[in-house]
Every structure is written in C-alpha cells, then in structure tokens.
Amino acid sequence: MAGPQQEAAGPRPTSRDVARAAGVSQATVSLVFGEKWRGRVAERTAERVRATARELGYRPNLAARNLRLGRTRTALLVVPALTNEFFARVYTGAARVAGEHGFGVVLYPSPDGLGPARDPFDSSRAALDGILASSIASDALATIQGDALPLVMLDSDPAGSLGAATVNLDIGDGMRQTAEHLLALGHRDFLHLAAGVDSWTFDVRSDALAQALRGTDAAVRTVRAPLTVDDARTAAEAALSAPGPRPTALVCDDDILAAGACKAARRLGLRVPEDLSVTGFDDLTLATAVEPELTTVRLPAELFGERGMTSLLAVLDGRTPRTDTLPVELVIRGSTAPAAR
Amino acid sequence: MAGPQQEAAGPRPTSRDVARAAGVSQATVSLVFGEKWRGRVAERTAERVRATARELGYRPNLAARNLRLGRTRTALLVVPALTNEFFARVYTGAARVAGEHGFGVVLYPSPDGLGPARDPFDSSRAALDGILASSIASDALATIQGDALPLVMLDSDPAGSLGAATVNLDIGDGMRQTAEHLLALGHRDFLHLAAGVDSWTFDVRSDALAQALRGTDAAVRTVRAPLTVDDARTAAEAALSAPGPRPTALVCDDDILAAGACKAARRLGLRVPEDLSVTGFDDLTLATAVEPELTTVRLPAELFGERGMTSLLAVLDGRTPRTDTLPVELVIRGSTAPAAR
DNA sequence: GCACCGAGGTTTTACGTATAACGTCGAGCG
DNA sequence: CGCTCGACGTTATACGTAAAACCTCGGTGC
Numbered sequence: 192m193a194g195p196q197q198e199a200a201g202p203r204p205t206s207r208d209v210a211r212a213a214g215v216s217q218a219t220v221s222l223v224f225g226e227k228w229r230g231r232v233a234e235r236t237a238e239r240v241r242a243t244a245r246e247l248g249y250r251p252n253l254a255a256r257n258l259r260l261g262r263t264r265t266a267l268l269v270v271p272a273l274t275n276e277f278f279a280r281v282y283t284g285a286a287r288v289a290g291e292h293g294f295g296v297v298l299y300p301s302p303d304g305l306g307p308a309r310d311p312f313d314s315s316r317a318a319l320d321g322i323l324a325s326s327i328a329s330d331a332l333a334t335i336q337g338d339a340l341p342l343v344m345l346d347s348d349p350a351g352s353l354g355a356a357t358v359n360l361d362i363g364d365g366m367r368q369t370a371e372h373l374l375a376l377g378h379r380d381f382l383h384l385a386a387g388v389d390s391w392t393f394d395v396r397s398d399a400l401a402q403a404l405r406g407t408d409a410a411v412r413t414v415r416a417p418l419t420v421d422d423a424r425t426a427a428e429a430a431l432s433a434p435g436p437r438p439t440a441l442v443c444d445d446d447i448l449a450a451g452a453c454k455a456a457r458r459l460g461l462r463v464p465e466d467l468s469v470t471g472f473d474d475l476t477l478a479t480a481v482e483p484e485l486t487t488v489r490l491p492a493e494l495f496g497e498r499g500m501t502s503l504l505a506v507l508d509g510r511t512p513r514t515d516t517l518p519v520e521l522v523i524r525g526s527t528a529p530a531a532r
Numbered sequence: 533m534a535g536p537q538q539e540a541a542g543p544r545p546t547s548r549d550v551a552r553a554a555g556v557s558q559a560t561v562s563l564v565f566g567e568k569w570r571g572r573v574a575e576r577t578a579e580r581v582r583a584t585a586r587e588l589g590y591r592p593n594l595a596a597r598n599l600r601l602g603r604t605r606t607a608l609l610v611v612p613a614l615t616n617e618f619f620a621r622v623y624t625g626a627a628r629v630a631g632e633h634g635f636g637v638v639l640y641p642s643p644d645g646l647g648p649a650r651d652p653f654d655s656s657r658a659a660l661d662g663i664l665a666s667s668i669a670s671d672a673l674a675t676i677q678g679d680a681l682p683l684v685m686l687d688s689d690p691a692g693s694l695g696a697a698t699v700n701l702d703i704g705d706g707m708r709q710t711a712e713h714l715l716a717l718g719h720r721d722f723l724h725l726a727a728g729v730d731s732w733t734f735d736v737r738s739d740a741l742a743q744a745l746r747g748t749d750a751a752v753r754t755v756r757a758p759l760t761v762d763d764a765r766t767a768a769e770a771a772l773s774a775p776g777p778r779p780t781a782l783v784c785d786d787d788i789l790a791a792g793a794c795k796a797a798r799r800l801g802l803r804v805p806e807d808l809s810v811t812g813f814d815d816l817t818l819a820t821a822v823e824p825e826l827t828t829v830r831l832p833a834e835l836f837g838e839r840g841m842t843s844l845l846a847v848l849d850g851r852t853p854r855t856d857t858l859p860v861e862l863v864i865r866g867s868t869a870p871a872a873r
Numbered sequence: 874g875c876a877c878c879g880a881g882g883t884t885t886t887a888c889g890t891a892t893a894a895c896g897t898c899g900a901g902c903g
Numbered sequence: 904c905g906c907t908c909g910a911c912g913t914t915a916t917a918c919g920t921a922a923a924a925c926c927t928c929g930g931t932g933c
C-alpha cells in the first residue's frame with residue numbers, strides 16, 4: 192500500500208521537478224519520456240530519470256503535450272444514444288481501433304439531448320483531432336458543420352454528403368434479402384414497421400422493400416413507431432387489427448420493434464411464425480433472447496465502428512480513405528415461416 | 533453553404549490572429565471569450581471582436597486553455613463494457629450531469645480489453661480532472677490506483693475501499709426483496725444463477741439470499757455462467773436436469789441470465805411461471821421484451837451515474853460528497869407465480 | 874487645480890512540454 | 904598534433920491561452 196507515493200498532496204510534479212531531482216535538464220526528461228531517445232540519452236541516465244520519475248509519481252501533463260504537439264490523439268464519436276446496443280457496439284469497434292493507434296474516443300455529450308442553450312462542443316469537446324459522426328444523429332450535424340475538423344461520416348446520405356469520407360452499411364441489400372426470403376416463403380401481404388425518426392435511412396429501406404416487391408403481386412403498407420418495445424407493440428397491435436386483409440409478414444426496421452411486434456401478435460392470439468412472420472434488423476442480444484428467436488438482418492456494428500475510425504485515422508494521416516460499403520447478412524431463425532394459406 | 537468559412541485550409545486562426553484583425557490586443561480577445569469581460573471590455577469592442585472571430589472561423593484552442601487553467605473539465609468513466617445496457621445507462625446519467633456542468637466524459641478505452649502491452653491510460657487519457665470508476669471493472673482498478681487523480685467509486689466494496697467516495701446500489705436489498713417475494717409464493721427450492729465473474733458483488737448477492745432464507749425451510753444451490761443468453765441457457769439447462777429434486781425458483785443475477793434461463797426451461801418442457809419461477813436483475817429493455825415479462829429488480833442506472841458524477845464534481849470542487857446508497861425496487865411481472873404443489 | 878477613480882484597455886508572464894540548435898569532450902586518424 | 908566526429912546533454916524557444924499587473928484618460932469631489 193505504501194507504494195511509490197510521494198509526500199501526500201502538493202501540486203503534481205512536472206518534468207522540471209524530475210529533472211532537478213535526477214540532476215539532469217528538463218529536456219533530457221522529455222526525451223526519455225518521448226520514446227525517441229535512442230542514441231540521444233545514455234541508458235544509465237535514462238534509467239536514473241525513470242527511477243526518479245517513478246519515485247516522484249510523475250506523469251506527463253497531457254494538456255501541455257497536446258498544446259506542444261498540436262494534436263491530441265482524441266477523436267469525437269457522435270451517435271444518438273449509447274443505450275441502443277447497436278451504437279454501443281459501434282463505439283466498441285471504434286474505440287478498439289482508436290486505442291490501437293494511441294487514440295482516445297470522446298462521445299458527443301448527453302446523447303439524449305441536453306437543453307439547446309449551450310453549444311455542447313464548447314464545453315465537452317476535449318481538444319479534438321477529428322470527428323466520426325453517425326448521420327442518424329442529424330441534430331448534431333449542424334453543429335459539426337461549422338467545424339473545420341477532419342470528419343468521417345458513418346452511413347451518410349451520399350447525396351447530402353459534406354464532401355467527407357463515408358463508411359456505409361448496405362441496409363438496402365439487407366431489406367432486399369429480407370423481402371426475398373419472405374417472398375420465397377409465399378408471403379404476399381407485407382406490413383413495414385418503421386422507426387419513428389424520419390431520416391434518409393427510412394427512404395433507403397422503404398425504397399429497397401418496394402423495389403424487391405416490384406414485379407410480384409405482393410403489397411406493402413407502412414406504419415411507424417418510436418423505437419421502444421411498448422410503442423412498437425401498440426403500433427403493431429393497431430395495424431394488425433385494422434380492417435381489411437391481415438398482413439402475413441411484418442418487416443421491422445429494428446429488433447426492438449420486432450420484439451414489440453411479437454408481443455402484439457401474441458396479444459391478438461396470433462402465433463409467430465405460424466400465423467405471422469416477423470423480421471428485424473441489427474441482430475441485437477434481444478434477437479436470440481426472445482421466443483421465437485428473430486429472423487433478422489445482422490449488421491456488423493463493431494466492424495462499422497472499426498472501419499469508420501480507420502478511415503478517420505487515415506484522413507488525419509493525410510491519406511485518402513476508401514469509401515466502402517459493408518455487406519450485411521440475413522440470419523434466418525424461428526420468427527419466419529411459410530405463409531398460411 | 534458559403535457560410536462563415538475562411539479561405540480554405542491554412543492553420544487554425546488563434547486569438548492573436550483575431551486580435552490583429554480586430555485591431556485589439558490578444559488579451560482583449562481572451563477576455564471576450566472568457567465570458568468574464570463585464571466591465572472590462574466595452575460592448576462595442578466585444579461585438580467587433582466576436583464578429584471578427586466569426587469571420588475568421590476562430591475557435592479557442594482547448595489544449596492551450598486546459599494547460600493555462602490547469603483543469604480540463606473532463607472526467608474518465610471506467611466501466612467494463614458499454615454493450616451492457618446497464619452501463620450504457622450509467623454512462624448516460626453521468627454524461628448528463630457532467631454536461632450540465634460543462635464537463636465532458638471519456639470512457640476507459642477498449643472495454644473488452646486490448647492487449648495489456650500498453651498502459652491504456654498513457655494514450656487515451658485525454659487530460660483528466662477526475663475518475664469515476666465502477667468497481668466491477670476490477671482489472672482497471674490497479675492501473676487507476678497509481679494515479680493521484682480525484683476518484684469516486686461506483687458500488688465499491690466498502691471494505692477494500694481506497695478511501696475514495698462511493699455511491700452504492702442496494703443490491704443486497706434487491707436480493708432480499710426477491711427472496712421474500714418468492715418465499716411468499718410458496719417456493720422452497722431455489723437455484724441461484726450467478727454471473728461468471730467472481731467479484732465481491734457475488735458475495736453480496738449470495739449472502740443476502742442466504743440471509744433471507746435463513747430461518748425458513750428453504751434451500752438454495754448456486755450455479756455460475758458467463759453473462760450471455762446462450763451460456764446462461766446452457767448452464768440452466770444442465771442445472772435443471774440434474775438429478776435430485778428440481779428447483780421451483782430460479783434467481784438470476786441479471787436479466788440476460790434470466791432470459792437464458794427461460795429458454796432453458798422451455799427446452800426442458802417446463803412452463804414459466806407455472807412450473808418454474810424466474811427472476812432477474814437490472815430491468816433492462818430485455819425484461820419486457822421477452823415472454824413472459826420478467827419479474828426483476830429495477831436498478832436506477834441513470835441515477836447511479838448521475839449521483840456518481842455529482843459526487844465527483846463535488847470532490848473536484850473541494851467539497852466532501854456524501855456517500856449514499858440508492859434504493860432498488862422489485863418489479864413483479866409475469867415470470868413468477870405460486871410454486872407448484 | 875489637483876488627487877482620485879473607474880472604465881477600458883494593453884503588456885507581460887506563466888502553464889508544462891517537445892525539439893531545434895547548440896555545446897562539450899574523448900576517441901580516432903592522417 | 905590538430906581536426907573531425909559521434910555520443911550525450913543542455914539552452915533556448917514556441918505552442919495558444921488566461922489573468923495579474925500595469926497604463927491612460929476623462930470625469931469628480933473638494
């Protein structure tokens with residue numbers, strides 16, 4: 192417990208303190224800690240400096256180093272909400288790559304929106320080198336815009352691009368795979384349960400679904416709901432008990448919506464998948480926790496974050512990152528089955 | 533789109549550039565941006581400075597400000613994994629409070645462990661003012677220890693405390709409420725499905741459960757499993773099909789484990805809750821997504837993070853934070869029922 | 874008429890580090 | 904012996920900001 196602590200509190204020791212105690216100049220201390228002392232400092236001296244530093248509990252002052260070097264090795268990740276497992280996984284991937292390159296990741300503060308009174312960047316932007324932004328967090332984009340920092344977008348609308356590099360998920364293809372799977376099972380009456388936010392991703396999914404059904408005799412109706420189990424259940428319950436022919440396939444934009452839809456079905460006395468096929472998106476933990484397990488489009492969330500951070504690091508390095516689109520994969524489980532006759 | 537951009541790239545303008553362009557001294561610019569210019573700078577001048585700054589696209593250099601002020605308005609949050617919804621919610625609460633006080637939050641890098649080769653603090657600790665650490669992330673604690681930074685613990689073992697302020701969740705009471713609920717339903721044969729990591733929180737839960745059953749004729753057996761749905765299902769399946777009398781109540785340390793346990797029961801042809809009562813912990817999204825909805829102990833995750841950050845800010849402010857324990861609440865849903873005779 | 878004052882600035886310095894530029898000194902060599 | 908050279912350090916400076924200390928000047932009280 193006694194360890195290498197110094198005499199209680201006092202201000203943190205600086206490189207100058209270490210230098211004085213070790214009988215060398217401040218520059219030498221800096222060299223030793225800079226990992227760039229090959230041939231500049233004798234091993235004996237370096238070891239003495241390190242020992243002294245340890246004794247004094249010295250840690251280089253990051254703020255000073257950042258100022259001196261003009262870079263901070265910190266990137267900002269902008270996502271709507273970490274409580275959504277998808278974005279937590281994006282963060283995980285991004286943070287891993289960042290860490291491997293000695294970078295830290297800061298999150299856009301207060302994802303569920305603190306009052307718009309303050310400019311959130313003013314306070315919580317620890318000095319940054321660059322920004323990795325999910326386009327879903329649309330409200331934050333305006334703030335980012337004014338910024339002259341290097342920017343990489345995650346899944347941005349190619350049309351409305353800011354000229355920034357982008358990493359995409361092939362959401363449209365996921366929707367296509369889903370539709371073809373359901374068509375092959377004989378489904379013709381689709382209900383599309385979409386997330387409440389209206390963004391361009393809604394259009395991508397809707398268009399892909401419509402495209403896939405074109406040329407068939409299948410029809411689709413769309414309902415929107417906020418991204419919670421309860422709201423999805425309510426919306427699905429209403430839609431499924433509406434007059435007219437009941438859909439046999441329920442395509443959801445998210446596993447959370449799908450889970451809610453399954454609950455709605457059960458309340459209405461419908462069996463999944465016998466009476467109603469349900470599909471999701473993301474392949475969250477949720478997808479295999481519910482019964483039946485969800486047929487869903489697996490999105491490579493970690494990889495998404497990794498690629499995004501890799502691209503950002505490339506930009507910071509002066510290189511031009513390739514703009515690529517990550518493939519997605521339909522995972523067929525127990526929530527889909529042949530359409531009832 | 534043309535907005536207040538300057539001539540393309542070039543190095544970012546500094547306060548000196550703004551000063552020169554506005555015909556004032558650098559100090560004046562600093563005063564204007566310091567929000568502390570009441571009576572020091574005439575309104576006319578201040579407005580002129582602001583206009584010039586806007587025109588040049590000036591943003592104060594955070595690294596320099598941090599160095600000068602000796603504080604960074606940044607706190608580190610140490611949690612095991614953000615993909616666990618509980619910790620994502622802790623983050624959300626902490627980030628909200630931090631944001632309200634102009635603080636940013638950095639996360640301990642690469643929660644699922646990058647190679648131990650590098651000291652993770654070296655690189656990704658953006659210059660910090662303090663640390664908020666969940667004691668669950670035990671491997672990180674050693675690293676933190678050497679640090680002279682202000683520290684607040686989340687749910688720390690009171691015994692092994694580092695003398696740091698602590699915010700606690702009353703996990704033991706949650707377990708007690710669970711046990712009493714099940715006892716009242718007539719259950720006498722308990723199985724305790726615990727998370728795989730062995731930390732002091734395991735002891736807290738085990739002890740509380742044992743304590744609650746003391747004086748009754750009930751018995752409990754314990755099984756451990758890693759914190760995933762699949763592992764929990766496997767472990768529960770094995771335990772439930774073991775020889776001897778089958779437990780009627782399955783107490784899980786986490787909703788994820790409980791979800792896995794429910795799947796195990798279904799595989800074995802047991803109905804939940806008629807044949808087997810199952811309880812969880814945390815009250816995650818999962819808890820109401822599965823069927824039947826889980827009886828579980830709701831932990832105030834956001835509040836937990838908020839209180840922790842509030843305490844940390846108090847410490848940074850030189851005040852002594854009160855060490856309190858947050859109450860938890862058993863939420864009774866559909867996964868528990870009277871014991872079968 | 875003069876000391877005083879407050880408003881509205883400016884000059885100067887310090888924060889802790891990294892590194893370019895500059896000694897110093899003993900060894901090697903023609 | 905004088906000269907160069909590499910190894911090992913040191914001195915000096917800059918990064919961009921905040922703020923203490925210091926000027927200047929017109930108005931005021933006596």
